[in-house]
Amino acid sequence: MLAQKLKNAPHNAGIYQYFNAQGMLLYVGKAKSIKNRVKSYFRFSGELCAAPNLSPRIAKMISEVDNIEYIVVQSEHDALILENSLIKQLKPKYNILLRDDKTYPYIAINLSEPFPRFEITRKIVNDRHIKYFGPLSGSAKALLEALYLAFPLVQKRGCLKGKKACLFYQINRCLAPCEQKIDAETYGKIVHEALESLNDQKKLVNLLHVKMEEASMKLNFEEAAKLRDIINSIKDALHVTHVELSKLEDYDVFAIEIMEKTAVIMRLFIRGGKIVSTSHTLMHNAYGFEKEELYQRALFEFYNPMNQTFAKQILIAESFNEQNSISQFLTEKFGQKITISVPQRGEKLHLTSIAQENAKTILIQHSTKNNNSLSEQMQALFDFTSLPKRIEIFDNSHLGGKSPVGGMVVWDEGFDKSSYRRYELHHTDEYAQMREMLERRINDFSKESAPDLWVLDGGETILKLAKSLLSQKGVQVDLLAIAKEKRDAKANRSKGAAHDLLYNQNQAFELPPSDKRLQFIQRLRDEAHRFAITYHQKKKRGADMSLELLQIEGVGAATIKKLLLYFGTFEAIYAASQEELEVTVGKKLGVNLFQGLKK
CATH class of the missing domain: 3.30.420.10 (Ribonuclease H-like superfamily/Ribonuclease H)
Incomplete structure (x- = not known):
């Protein structure tokens, strides 16, 4: 059957997919000519086997191939795009999966504004007035902080709205354009100096060193330590700093x-x-x-x-x-x-x-x-198909079925908080809540690639659910569930005697409390639990605050939406001054709102 499919392969550009005897997807590849490409993997003399010039990795894959399928497309470029999409969504066993499909941060400044500010952005717009510096990696935040410490720029986005000099002016970190204490032309010269220091980070570091020494002389050791950390962050982000080319090219x-x-x-x-x-x-x-x-x-x-x-x-x-x-x-x-x-x-x-x-x-x-890392130990013990480098951990939270939410935290050589996800759920029972959360995550694999491992808070039932959902989509992700030991159908939570059980797709593991692998999984589970609980509490607190606001005369859903757009959180609304509320919703309603919140 396989030999016949190879002989009947089309000459067109497109995608080929290798499967093993169990129907598991092993590899997705693209080709200008599918027939020529797939034939190059095999030797056809006698029994069908792997070609001798293949790498050990690909030769092992070919030894497992039982079936092959094709998708024909219009061009080689279409094949390239389709190959990338399928690899990200389905995570085949032998494909190399990269997760660099997120844009890098840049430092941007809009020079058309009279008193422009530097900001971090990941989105590039076609505007000749906006100048971008980058792409940057881990140094973006440190560089931005350095600019605002080294130069008397407008420190916060809302500063100019205040029309009144603030603390930053008093500590010589801003020249108060809000009170016209500096004109746009003079401010522009400071911006030009800041831009030059971005292009020559040695100059910026030297300026920070001077600031650090001044802070130390004034016994402001907290400020000096902050400057020291920023200097180190900038240096660490640049592995190489000694290169200057004769041509000013990119x-x-x-x-x-x-x-x-x-x-x-x-x-x-x-x-x-x-x-x-x-x-x-x-x-x-x-x-x-x-x-x-x-x-x-x-x-x-x-x-x-x-x-x-x-x-x-x-x-x-x-x-x-x-x-x-x-x-x-x-x-x-x-x-x-x-x-x-x-x-x-x-x-x-x-x-x-x-x-x-x-x-x-x-x-x-x-x-x-x-050497012999924890990841390798886990892979050996739990029989994972790949090293568990990127791990997603799920938990849900509710109170008697009300305000149900889910949380996904991510481990990638440390907790990757930028990849955490919150899910507002709609079901009342925990099984359905977990199902909803996992389904939504699977549907996002085309945007954010599947991880190496899922860790689920629950026992065998939840693990079987995850396995079924992944199988329906043809996606390969290793699974591990963690659950409390049960006695008389109840989780045993006796202090000092509770045992967590781990389940992979084939068996249960009861590891001693001192086992580093168990402790690592517990740490992941606890972070997911904390994240989900925090979101649930915030959502419930927001619902309670929203109900309180609705009791105030003149306040409706549209008003609450307007307030949230301006202030960002319910806590900020409750802490706002009467003047701020009046600016947002008008004088009369602002007075009612302020008085109602202070009761």
């Missing part, structure tokens, strides 16, 4: 290094001939990596979001087969010529060499620190 530089089952993608962002930022992605895969596939996926994922700026010249440390195809795809997508090249000499070669050396350094540091 480049994005990529290098990849692999050590056994771990790989690093290193990126350098060159703007105006200087390195403005660096970033790297560290990955683990139980079946290893190939640089060809990694370069292709790294470039496609990084340039996939539309709302970002980028260099038109991409430098890579080594060539790969799909290089021209990716270059053509990006040129068509962004409507301008984008080149991908492997430098052979000069300054550009120096840049790719620096990226390679940094990637090697990160790999060595990681291998030294993580």
Whole structure:
């Protein structure tokens, strides 16, 4: 059957999918000619087997293949997009999955405003008055703080609305344009200096050093410590600072290094001939990596979001087969010529060499620190298909079925709070609530890739539910459930005697309380529980406050919505002054509201 399907493969561009005997998806690939590509994986002399030139990872995959399916598309570019979408949604066992499809932050300033401010943004708009600096990685927040500490800029977005000089003016952090104590032209010169310091971060660091020494001399050690931490954050974010090119050009530089089952993608962002930022992605895969596939996926994922700026010249440390195809795809997508090249000499070669050396350094540091890591121990014990690097943990919360909510927390070498998700649920029983939450997460796999592992607060019933939902969508995610030991059908919570049971898809595990793997899973479960409980309490408190507001004469649902849009939270509404309320909803209603809240 398999041999016949290979012989009948179409010559068109498209997608091929390999499945094992149990119907599990093993691999998704794209090809300009499906027939030529799939035949290259096999040797047809005698018994059908893996071709001899394959990597160990792909050869192992071919040994498991029992069935193959095809999807024909119009062009190679369509195949590239479809391949990426399917890999993100279905997470095949042998595909390399990257999660770099989120835009990097930038520092932006709108120079058309009379007194502009610097802000962090991930969205790029086509406006010639807005200047962007980046892309940045972990240094964005530190750089923004540094600007506002080093230069007397308008410190907060709402400052100019106040029309009155505030504390920032008194401590010499702002020159009070709200009271016309500085004109737009003079302020513009300060902005120009700040922009220059962004382009020359050594200058910015030197300014911060001076501020730090001044704070220390005045015995303001808290301020000095804050400045020290910001300086270190800026330095740490730039792995490389000693490069200045003779040509003031922009480049994005990529290098990849692999050590056994771990790989690093290193990126350098060159703007105006200087390195403005660096970033790297560290990955683990139980079946290893190939640089060809990694370069292709790294470039496609990084340039996939539309709302970002980028260099038109991409430098890579080594060539790969799909290089021209990716270059053509990006040129068509962004409507301008984008080149991908492997430098052979000069300054550009120096840049790719620096990226390679940094990637090697990160790999060595990681291998030294993580020998026989907890992730590897968990993979061995629970028989996971891949190292549990990115983990999503779910819990739900309600009070007698009222105000039901769900929470998802994410672990990725630490709790990744930017990826946490809240779910407002609609069912009264916990099983249906968990089902609703998991279904909604599965539907989002096309936007946010599936993780390596799900940890569920519950026993075998919840685990079977998750397995069924994933199976219906054809998605592979490892599962682990954690539940309290039960006695007489009730969870045993006796202090010092309670035992958590762990379940994978095949068996139950009762580990001693001292086991590091159990303690890690408990830590994940407790964070999910805290997150869900906090959201439930906030939602219930908001509902209670909303009911209180509705009791005040003249206040309706539209008024509450208007107040929330302005103040952000119910707590801020309750803490607002009468003047602020009058500005928001009018004088008469503002007076009623203020008096009603103070009763």
